[in-house]
Amino acid sequence: MNECPTCGRKVRDGVCPYCEEDVAHVASADPTPVSGESFVGVFSSDNERQADFIISALEAEGIPVHRESSEAVSGLGHGDDDTDLTGKIVIAVDEEDADRAREIVEASEHELDTGNH
Numbered sequence: 001m002n003e004c005p006t007c008g009r010k011v012r013d014g015v016c017p018y019c020e021e022d023v024a025h026v027a028s029a030d031p032t033p034v035s036g037e038s039f040v041g042v043f044s045s046d047n048e049r050q051a052d053f054i055i056s057a058l059e060a061e062g063i064p065v066h067r068e069s070s071e072a073v074s075g076l077g078h079g080d081d082d083t084d085l086t087g088k089i090v091i092a093v094d095e096e097d098a099d100r101a102r103e104i105v106e107a108s109e110h111e112l113d114t115g116n117h
Helices: 048-060 095-114
Strands: 039-045 065-069 089-094
Touching: 039 048, 039 095, 048 065, 048 089, 048 095, 089 095
Parallel strands: none
Antiparallel strands: 039 089, 065 089
């Protein structure tokens, strides 16, 4: 994880989705979670296309997404809700983005159910 030099948030490489600062040049592109960082599972599926659709929807709203296998996130929290994380692909977000991400996932599920993705 890199720290955005402008807003100080922990982000993966590329462009900070919060302030649009280029963080690719920042040292320490370590993909492992930083101490104190907490991820929350917000969606799970066995379907690759569904997972990609949700990832796109979340990233379009500026939410950094962490795509993991179910084995890698066996201890991943899912906050106060009953999010089903039994699929092979688990989509997680930073804890601070979880509520907003759940709203986006919920709004997107209708499109997933009708196949309009």
